[in-house]
Amino acid sequence: IECFNLLSVLVQDDWDIYSFHINSTVTGRYATTVITSRVANRMNESKEIEFHVQIPKNAFISKFRMFIDGQVYDGVVKTKEQAQQQYTQAVSRGESAGIVSSVGRTMEEFKTSVTVAAHKKVTFELTYEELLKRTRGKYELQIHTRPMQPVKDFKVDVYIYEKAGISFIDVKGGLSTKALANAITKTHADNKAWVYFYPTVDQQKTCDSCGEQGMNGDLVIVYDVNRDTGLGDIKTSDGYFVHHFAPSSLPRIPKNIVFIIDQSGSMHGRKMEQTRIALVHILNDLAGDDFFGVISFDSQIFHWKRELVQATSVNLEEAKEFARNIMERGATDINAAVLEGARMLNAHPREGSASILILLTDGDPTSGVTNFEIIQSNVRRAIAGKFPLYCLGFGFDVKFEFLEKMSLENNGVARRIYEDSDADVQLKGFYEEVATPLLTDVTMIYLGGTNLTQTNFSQYYNGSEIVVAGEIMDNDIETFSPQVVAISVRISPQKHKINCNFQNTSQTPCILTLHYNLLLIYIKYFCIVMHINDLLFKNLLSHNCWVQNSGPSFLVWISTNIFSLCTTL
Numbered sequence: 309i310e311c312f313n314l315l316s317v318l319v320q321d322d323w324d325i326y327s328f329h330i331n332s333t334v335t336g337r338y339a340t341t342v343i344t345s346r347v348a349n350r351m352n353e354s355k356e357i358e359f360h361v362q363i364p365k366n367a368f369i370s371k372f373r374m375f376i377d378g379q380v381y382d383g384v385v386k387t388k389e390q391a392q393q394q395y396t397q398a399v400s401r402g403e404s405a406g407i408v409s410s411v412g413r414t415m416e417e418f419k420t421s422v423t424v425a426a427h428k429k430v431t432f433e434l435t436y437e438e439l440l441k442r443t444r445g446k447y448e449l450q451i452h453t454r455p456m457q458p459v460k461d462f463k464v465d466v467y468i469y470e471k472a473g474i475s476f477i478d479v480k481g482g483l484s485t486k487a488l489a490n491a492i493t494k495t496h497a498d499n500k501a502w503v504y505f506y507p508t509v510d511q512q513k514t515c516d517s518c519g520e521q522g523m524n525g526d527l528v529i530v531y532d533v534n535r536d537t538g539l540g541d542i543k544t545s546d547g548y549f550v551h552h553f554a555p556s557s558l559p560r561i562p563k564n565i566v567f568i569i570d571q572s573g574s575m576h577g578r579k580m581e582q583t584r585i586a587l588v589h590i591l592n593d594l595a596g597d598d599f600f601g602v603i604s605f606d607s608q609i610f611h612w613k614r615e616l617v618q619a620t621s622v623n624l625e626e627a628k629e630f631a632r633n634i635m636e637r638g639a640t641d642i643n644a645a646v647l648e649g650a651r652m653l654n655a656h657p658r659e660g661s662a663s664i665l666i667l668l669t670d671g672d673p674t675s676g677v678t679n680f681e682i683i684q685s686n687v688r689r690a691i692a693g694k695f696p697l698y699c700l701g702f703g704f705d706v707k708f709e710f711l712e713k714m715s716l717e718n719n720g721v722a723r724r725i726y727e728d729s730d731a732d733v734q735l736k737g738f739y740e741e742v743a744t745p746l747l748t749d750v751t752m753i754y755l756g757g758t759n760l761t762q763t764n765f766s767q768y769y770n771g772s773e774i775v776v777a778g779e780i781m782d783n784d785i786e787t788f789s790p791q792v793v794a795i796s797v798r799i800s801p802q803k804h805k806i807n808c809n810f811q812n813t814s815q816t817p818c819i820l821t822l823h824y825n826l827l828l829i830y831i832k833y834f835c836i837v838m839h840i841n842d843l844l845f846k847n848l849l850s851h852n853c854w855v856q857n858s859g860p861s862f863l864v865w866i867s868t869n870i871f872s873l874c875t876t877l
Contacts, residue, residue, distance in 0.1 A: 331464075333468075338439060354423050370436060418434065444740055451527045472533045474501050478529075535556055575670050583634070591631065594619040646683075666739075672707050684710075712848065717849060752791075755789040762842060
């Protein structure tokens with residue numbers, strides 16, 4: 309689960325960034341990050357300064373302010389339709405303006421500029437918020453700093469409060485080297501943790517990847533929370549509730565898995581080489597009671613075996629040899645390939661197992677059925693809700709929105725694989741997220757609950773987390789009864805009920821009042837953001853997403869008395 313933060317203030321001679329602070333607060337897996345940069349114009353004339361910040365694509369800006377000569381300029385959220393028009397108008401009038409665009413793997417760049425009078429100061433303050441997602445048994449808060457010059461007052465502060473207790477916390481990343489070890493302070497006490505990073509000016513110049521332009525690197529705060537045997541952690545406040553469900557003591561469920569590999573001509577070179585390497589590593593990780601299949605495709609389908617086979621050592625060696633010899637050529641028939649993978653899984657029903665379909669492709673359908681809607685309809689009909697489809701889109705030429713919609717329609721997710729030197733690591737990392745199913749057909753039931761987010765999940769994997777938020781009818785805690793119904797192999801491969809005990813957060817004393825009060829506030833925020841995410845997913849499923857503008861569009865500008873922020877809604 310990643311929370312990124314990159315600040316880049318571009319300066320000219322005699323500009324002085326005299327203070328640079330990043331303050332992150334995590335409460336109940338809800339992260340709020342405030343970036344504050346204070347800059348002084350030491351020159352005898354007015355100068356323009358630019359402010360750059362990158363935020364996670366799944367985060368949202370909740371506040372942006374500039375303080376100039378005693379005036380405060382606050383950002384205002386606008387609709388998508390107004391964004392580009394107002395940005396163009398602001399630029400044409402010669403006003404300071406900025407726009408947000410996607411950069412890197414998971415980032416979007418927010419930038420603006422402002423003219424500051426001689427010997428005056430400007431303060432930039434940006435706040436963004438994000439739900440932290442548990443992946444492979446941990447939450448991650450990643451903070452990347454690049455102020456573009458050494459800063460005398462340089463501070464990064466991270467505060468974490470988790471009512472259930474923090475099981476471990478660690479600090480990683482490029483700025484956690486020995487050269488900066490004494491600049492990092494980590495404190496962990498039961499349900500609270502603090503991480504401070506206060507490098508000196510000299511350390512900002514001499515550390516790895518640092519220099520005369522100061523810090524350039526990241527801190528990654530990694531942590532997890534305690535899990536009780538009740539298989540549930542429910543927090544309530546003021547009629548709202550959030551349920552985190554992440555059992556870890558359940559036995560793994562054997563899986564049936566089919567890998568569908570695009571070998572069309574566009575996969576030539578490093579993409580195909582990295583795919584072969586990753587697939588061989590993934591096959592090595594299959595358990596002896598798993599069943600699997602591998603097919604590759606271009607305009608035709610190539611089987612290693614036409615049916616699923618058990619992951620014996622002999623079968624795995626043969627499959628790895630098949631993977632090593634996949635060669636790129638031809639066009640791309642996604643429709644036929646996915647339907648064949650679904651057929652293989654449907655032909656191998658196995659009680660007490662979990663079935664998974666994984667598609668890797670780097671392009672659009674160019675052979676066979678090429679209409680997106682028809683492909684989606686065919687795939688929905690073939691899978692019929694019986695197992696999830698995970699789509700991995702390799703590179704930027706692929707119609708990722710199409711893959712995303714097809715995955716969501718079939719209880720899966722889509723992930724973009726970036727064409728970098730670590731693409732094989734990205735592929736293997738995704739597989740590790742779904743490698744160990746613990747529950748299938750999970751249904752979250754809340755008697756006395758209303759306005760619920762998603763409550764049905766095809767599978768639950770070890771190291772992940774199911775999160776449901778909603779409201780308690782009439783705020784009546786006494787009649788609120790949560791239950792989980794799912795299939796596990798602990799007793800028998802049949803559905804059984806798991807009762808989750810919970811405590812009423814609003815009635816539980818807490819020594820650290822500040823963090824406790826923040827928890828009560830963030831429960832409501834958490835619910836609202838989860839509802840927004842649900843609405844975004846529903847909006848994606850209900851539109852022809854491949855003709856929509858992908859990614860948010862932010863706008864900022866400043867005029868006499870107005871500072872505005874426009875974003876896609």
